[in-house]
Amino acid sequence: MVRFAICCALVVASTGVAADWQSTVTKDPGTFPPLRPLQATYAFGWSGFSAATGEVHFTKPSEDHFQLDATGRTTGLARALWKLDATHYALADAETLRPIETKQIEAYRWKKLITHLTFKSNGVKSERTDDATTKNRDFGFPGLLDLHSAMLFLRSQPLKERSVYRIVVYPASSAYLATITVTGREKVSIRAGTYKTIKLDLKLNKIGKNLELEPHRKFRRGTIWISDDADRILLRIEAQIFVGTVFVELQSIHYEDPKS
Numbered sequence: 001m002v003r004f005a006i007c008c009a010l011v012v013a014s015t016g017v018a019a020d021w022q023s024t025v026t027k028d029p030g031t032f033p034p035l036r037p038l039q040a041t042y043a044f045g046w047s048g049f050s051a052a053t054g055e056v057h058f059t060k061p062s063e064d065h066f067q068l069d070a071t072g073r074t075t076g077l078a079r080a081l082w083k084l085d086a087t088h089y090a091l092a093d094a095e096t097l098r099p100i101e102t103k104q105i106e107a108y109r110w111k112k113l114i115t116h117l118t119f120k121s122n123g124v125k126s127e128r129t130d131d132a133t134t135k136n137r138d139f140g141f142p143g144l145l146d147l148h149s150a151m152l153f154l155r156s157q158p159l160k161e162r163s164v165y166r167i168v169v170y171p172a173s174s175a176y177l178a179t180i181t182v183t184g185r186e187k188v189s190i191r192a193g194t195y196k197t198i199k200l201d202l203k204l205n206k207i208g209k210n211l212e213l214e215p216h217r218k219f220r221r222g223t224i225w226i227s228d229d230a231d232r233i234l235l236r237i238e239a240q241i242f243v244g245t246v247f248v249e250l251q252s253i254h255y256e257d258p259k260s
Helices: 002-009 074-083 147-155
Strands: 036-045 051-064 065-074 084-092 099-108 113-118 123-130 135-140 164-169 177-189 193-205 219-227 234-241 244-257
Touching: 051 147, 065 074, 065 147, 074 084, 099 135, 099 147, 147 164
Parallel strands: none
Antiparallel strands: 036 051, 036 244, 051 065, 065 084, 084 099, 099 113, 113 123, 123 135, 164 177, 177 193, 193 219, 219 234, 234 244
């Protein structure tokens, strides 16, 4: 489920960024107010057909931290073909919006994959266990983000039309340079309702061992819509990949009282 979400979110194409791409990375968070605690449900699908569902719980357990707990599973015909149950936990620094730790468990019909990421100021340590085999990997780059902190970091920015932001994301086992361009504002109707939205174009390059940029052969391009309001909640992602169009869409959302 989480791997499916990553595929939807990290849609890629060559960005044509020059060799000094590191100097173009957006380093500081913006000043947009932080996200309120919430619970939300998302639908995942392919070429218009629902394939999975996911539940997200975002909280601020302390003054210093933001926390994301998510669960997901394939449904219907997709589950008969590709059974997957997943959990995802992520902890981020509330001031810098940088990641601290990520834990992810993917239970397939034939195996279980466990990913544990520990972030430091200068990079990340990755531990991935596939049944009885464990692989450790270190990747050095300052200011890395995971998926949770990447969304928090992006929504904090001014997001003025035609603005371009570049961030380095490490979702599981590889690093990517994500280039996000604000393409406009529009009204969008989804399962959760009708919203005024900020429309974003997403491109991504894989980052090699020597920090060289590489194109991704399986993904073509992606579009993200977030609400154009005080919440800037993720509403929908569409990704054109080699097997068609996959999507993630908000089904329902409930904001919690932060004092409760």
